[in-house]
Amino acid sequence: MSATHVPVGGHFGRFGGRFVPEALVQALDDLEAAFHAAQADPAFAQRLARLQADYGGRPTPLYLAERLTAYGGGARIYCKREDLAHTGSHKLCNVLGQGLLAQRMGKPRLIAETGAGQHGVATATIAALLDLDCVVYMGEEDCRRQRLNVVRMQLMGAEVVPVRTGTRTLKDAISEALRDWVTNVETTHYLIGSVVGPHPFPLIVREFVRVIGTEIRAQVLEHEGRLPDAVIACVGGGSNALGAFHPFVDDEGVRLVGVEAGGGGLHTGRHAATLSGGSEGILHGAHSFVLQDEYGQVQPTHSVSAGLDYPGVGPEHAWLRDTGRAEYLAATDAEALEGFRLLCELEGIIPALEPAHAVVPALRLAGELGPDGVVVLNLSGRGDKDVDEVLEVLELTEGARVPTNPAGEGRPGAEAPTDPAGEGGS
Amino acid sequence: MSAAPTAGAGTAARVREAIRVANADGRAALVVYLPAGYPDLVTSRACLEAAAEAGADLLEVGFPYSDPLMDGPTIQLANQVALDQGLTPRDDFAMCAQLAGRVGAPALVMTYFNLAWHYPPAPAGAEPGGIDGFAADARAAGLAGAILPDLPVEEAGPWRAVAERHELATVFLAAPTSTDARLAALADASTGFVYATSTLGVTGERQTLSGMAAPLVERLRGVTDKPVCVGIGVTTPAHATEVAGFADGVIVGSAVVEAAGRGGPEAVRDLVASLARGCRRG
Numbered sequence: 001m002s003a004t005h006v007p008v009g010g011h012f013g014r015f016g017g018r019f020v021p022e023a024l025v026q027a028l029d030d031l032e033a034a035f036h037a038a039q040a041d042p043a044f045a046q047r048l049a050r051l052q053a054d055y056g057g058r059p060t061p062l063y064l065a066e067r068l069t070a071y072g073g074g075a076r077i078y079c080k081r082e083d084l085a086h087t088g089s090h091k092l093c094n095v096l097g098q099g100l101l102a103q104r105m106g107k108p109r110l111i112a113e114t115g116a117g118q119h120g121v122a123t124a125t126i127a128a129l130l131d132l133d134c135v136v137y138m139g140e141e142d143c144r145r146q147r148l149n150v151v152r153m154q155l156m157g158a159e160v161v162p163v164r165t166g167t168r169t170l171k172d173a174i175s176e177a178l179r180d181w182v183t184n185v186e187t188t189h190y191l192i193g194s195v196v197g198p199h200p201f202p203l204i205v206r207e208f209v210r211v212i213g214t215e216i217r218a219q220v221l222e223h224e225g226r227l228p229d230a231v232i233a234c235v236g237g238g239s240n241a242l243g244a245f246h247p248f249v250d251d252e253g254v255r256l257v258g259v260e261a262g263g264g265g266l267h268t269g270r271h272a273a274t275l276s277g278g279s280e281g282i283l284h285g286a287h288s289f290v291l292q293d294e295y296g297q298v299q300p301t302h303s304v305s306a307g308l309d310y311p312g313v314g315p316e317h318a319w320l321r322d323t324g325r326a327e328y329l330a331a332t333d334a335e336a337l338e339g340f341r342l343l344c345e346l347e348g349i350i351p352a353l354e355p356a357h358a359v360v361p362a363l364r365l366a367g368e369l370g371p372d373g374v375v376v377l378n379l380s381g382r383g384d385k386d387v388d389e390v391l392e393v394l395e396l397t398e399g400a401r402v403p404t405n406p407a408g409e410g411r412p413g414a415e416a417p418t419d420p421a422g423e424g425g426s
Numbered sequence: 427m428s429a430a431p432t433a434g435a436g437t438a439a440r441v442r443e444a445i446r447v448a449n450a451d452g453r454a455a456l457v458v459y460l461p462a463g464y465p466d467l468v469t470s471r472a473c474l475e476a477a478a479e480a481g482a483d484l485l486e487v488g489f490p491y492s493d494p495l496m497d498g499p500t501i502q503l504a505n506q507v508a509l510d511q512g513l514t515p516r517d518d519f520a521m522c523a524q525l526a527g528r529v530g531a532p533a534l535v536m537t538y539f540n541l542a543w544h545y546p547p548a549p550a551g552a553e554p555g556g557i558d559g560f561a562a563d564a565r566a567a568g569l570a571g572a573i574l575p576d577l578p579v580e581e582a583g584p585w586r587a588v589a590e591r592h593e594l595a596t597v598f599l600a601a602p603t604s605t606d607a608r609l610a611a612l613a614d615a616s617t618g619f620v621y622a623t624s625t626l627g628v629t630g631e632r633q634t635l636s637g638m639a640a641p642l643v644e645r646l647r648g649v650t651d652k653p654v655c656v657g658i659g660v661t662t663p664a665h666a667t668e669v670a671g672f673a674d675g676v677i678v679g680s681a682v683v684e685a686a687g688r689g690g691p692e693a694v695r696d697l698v699a700s701l702a703r704g705c706r707r708g
Binding site for chain 1: 578581
């Protein structure tokens with residue numbers, strides 16, 4: 001592994017690459033050139049840093065979650081508070097960078113895909129800020145699940161296009177955005193929302209989100225005087241996780257743990273755990289892992305969280321898994337809902353359902369590491385958008401509640417200081 | 427390079443020869459796209475046969491894929507109808523093998539790269555999977571080549587090698603945004619013909635032909651003497667006539683797919699016959 005982790009010829013090991021219609025190749029070359037020119041331009045870096053701070057609210061805090069730590073009874077658990085960034089998630093880091101890049105390239109129109117709506121909202125935000133036209137593709141099913149975010153995008157002047165093809169979720173929103181880009185490539189920048197897609201997107205997005213991990217590194221050193229034992233984050237396409245992981249890749253003592261959406265459980269086939277349950281393939285322009293059938297047809301996915309409901313994953317994650325540098329596991333819908341509730345009730349933080357997937361695995365990890373350990377959980381977004389969905393799912397499943405401690409399997413030893421499940425309906 | 431195609435020179439040569447014969451006859455070659463399995467496998471074969479009988483010089487058989495990035499609503503919908511029946515690329519190859527026994531026009535498979543890349547090994551285990559197995563089965567099904575619109579020339583090394591080994595014609599897409607250097611590279615990599623996309627955009631019917639097509643073909647003429655066919659948005663016989671004025675072949679997809687959905691093989695026959703008349707020059 002090189003120290004710089006620059007993909008060679010657009011590839012991370014055998015993953016990545018550029019599998020796109022010819023019409024897009026020139027645009028990708030132009031984007032790559034513009035990105036490198038911007039990286040070399042101190043004025044660009046300065047403007048980006050100023051916007052990240054004054055507009056975006058960075059650095060976001062690193063918060064020691066004391067009650068969650070006590071509940072787990074193991075390692076100290078810190079939450080990286082990306083939920084406190086402007087627009088309510090880590091997504092703003094990427095869109096600020098790409099938005100400025102689009103402006104630099106003279107493209108007056110932004111398009112984006114969105115699953116949970118967080119990236120769509122972030123893109124609409126930057127489009128308003130930079131006075132660019134904005135069209136966001138969103139699966140029809142996700143428009144329903146994340147209605148609040150649809151309204152937010154519209155308030156900021158974006159056009160939200162419901163996608164009615166295929167599975168009507170994030171995968172199809174990306175396909176539709178790529179079709180738009182093939183058609184309007186000369187005037188449009190495709191502001192992709194994760195470390196997925198053809199080269200150079202996985203590289204560019206990673207470089208714009210790695211500020212998360214850079215901040216974590218400095219903050220945890222300040223709090224603890226040492227590096228953490230583990231950094232844990234949810235993985236859909238994988239941008240918040242890669243942003244948190246990347247500055248630690250060369251620190252071999254730091255475990256990097258990605259948590260995918262296990263849906264109803266890997267054995268049910270109803271999940272979105274691409275690295276745990278998928279196989280190698282080519283989707284949306286890159287060679288990575290894909291949830292597909294034996295013939296390479298991409299399969300419908302399932303997750304309670306729209307933002308993780310994606311049958312692909314960023315090629316650099318596939319490579320980090322392949323080299324053994326990062327480990328990936330899956331958390332089920334029920335575990336995600338439990339994590340959601342624990343953060344609400346123990347910490348007074350309503351998390352997005354996406355990072356809620358990482359809470360129960362973080363508690364397990366904290367148990368393994370013991371009281372001297374330090375775990376950083378990347379809390380990639382806030383959960384206001386998810387409240388309707390959570391209520392609906394809880395009503396459909398457990399009457400009102402999911403069990404606090406499902407069959408006691410592998411949970412950290414300590415007893416919960418209180419029984420948060422015992423206090424009645426929400 | 428332009429080795430004169432001769433009998434036994436391999437299936438790839440059949441593609442160039444079909445275009446050359448049409449051109450020698452005073453017309454642009456007519457290339458017709460139809461998806462396998464739409465509206466069902468047997469009818470799709472009948473539609474392809476009808477297209478060949480009505481004057482198509484080359485056939486493109488679409489193998490439906492779950493995420494067709496280059497396709498507009500008409501072909502997406504047709505793809506979905508085929509996928510909903512549970513048809514697999516193996517079923518599609520079986521249909522192509524029957525087709526090859528019944529029509530003289532060479533046929534090429536047109537699909538997305540993942541279906542080739544992820545092609546499963548034969549159940550008996552005798553054959554490899556992946557692009558090698560896909561190419562072997564394409565050849566065994568009597569196909570003359572393959573068009574993979576999401577495979578740009580930089581990523582195509584392994585595919586070009588297996589296509590050569592199995593004597594399948596390669597066809598790369600050229601776009602109005604391609605630089606001259608890229609046009610030269612993709613033309614060099616194409617052993618069948620160069621697929622010039624008339625416009626930026628996905629497949630679908632258009633009212634008027636894009637003004638970008640003729641300049642693109644002109645630029646291709648500057649870098650290659652291989653045949654150039656124009657597709658994407660070519661819809662009517664009048665469009666065909668316009669394209670025949672500057673290109674070696676005319677590719678029509680969505681309009682024929684729409685006809686297949688509307689009126690089956692008979693509607694395909696009527697439309698293709700009028701498109702074939704449109705391909706005549708002078």
